[in-house]
Amino acid sequence: DTAVSQTPKYLVTQMGNDKSIKCEQNLGHDTMYWYKQDSKKFLKIMFSYNNKELIINETVPNRFSPKSPDKAHLNLHINSLELGDSAVYFCASSQVTSGGRNTGELFFGEGSRLTVL
Amino acid sequence: GQNIDQPTEMTATEGAIVQINCTYQTSGFNGLFWYQQHAGEAPTFLSYNVLDGLEEKGRFSSFLSRSKGYSYLLLKELQMKDSASYLCAVADSNYQLIWGAGTKLIIKP
Numbered sequence: 001d002t003a004v005s006q007t008p009k010y011l012v013t014q015m016g017n018d019k020s021i022k023c024e025q026n027l028g029h030d031t032m033y034w035y036k037q038d039s040k041k042f043l044k045i046m047f048s049y050n051n052k053e054l055i056i057n058e059t060v061p062n063r064f065s066p067k068s069p070d071k072a073h074l075n076l077h078i079n080s081l082e083l084g085d086s087a088v089y090f091c092a093s094s095q096v097t098s099g100g101r102n103t104g105e106l107f108f109g110e111g112s113r114l115t116v117l
Numbered sequence: 118g119q120n121i122d123q124p125t126e127m128t129a130t131e132g133a134i135v136q137i138n139c140t141y142q143t144s145g146f147n148g149l150f151w152y153q154q155h156a157g158e159a160p161t162f163l164s165y166n167v168l169d170g171l172e173e174k175g176r177f178s179s180f181l182s183r184s185k186g187y188s189y190l191l192l193k194e195l196q197m198k199d200s201a202s203y204l205c206a207v208a209d210s211n212y213q214l215i216w217g218a219g220t221k222l223i224i225k226p
């Protein structure tokens with residue numbers, strides 16, 4: 001069984017379009033994330049979301065919006081795509097400890113490679 | 118600012134030992150992680166250090182010195198399948214992970 005799954009795995013689209021990437025985790029984790037990995041290979045957190053709070057990274061343009069219908073799903077919607085949005089987007093999840101702290105160990109999806117033409 | 122530094126690329130020989138270093142400057146410290154990422158795949162968890170010292174797990178060991186802001190990942194008996202990028206990440210005071218750019222390890226026969 002896939003622990004963290006995201007679709008689509010590959011996405012090619014034109015500038016200006018709107019697209020979504022879906023993510024689901026079956027680990028029962030409370031916290032989910034979206035990361036962007038660009039050509040320089042840095043993993044940059046975009047959003048983290050748990051039952052209580054959506055944490056927005058201030059460097060993320062408001063064209064990016066996460067949507068979480070329930071704690072097992074965290075989708076990423078991108079409006080008005082730009083060339084610079086081309087990257088691999090990773091969904092991940094982790095478990096909050098009983099003390100309310102995040103263990104930090106992340107379980108990643110396989111990634112969604114977005115190419116904007 | 119917060120910063121994680123690690124070498125961009127390293128080359129080693131099959132069967133040998135390699136040490137990948139990571140230095141960090143972060144606002145708070147709640148542990149240091151090493152992840153392995155094969156090309157085109159997702160990162161996978163290797164190790165977690167929160168106290169000073171060496172943690173051994175099979176062929177892989179990870180060391181931490183909090184006073185020096187320093188960690189290393191030691192890989193022994195290198196195999197071709199160990200060719201990958203190795204990512205160092207530090208959990209800051211808010212338990213958010215700050216990531217290095219990764220070290221690409223190339224294993225030669």
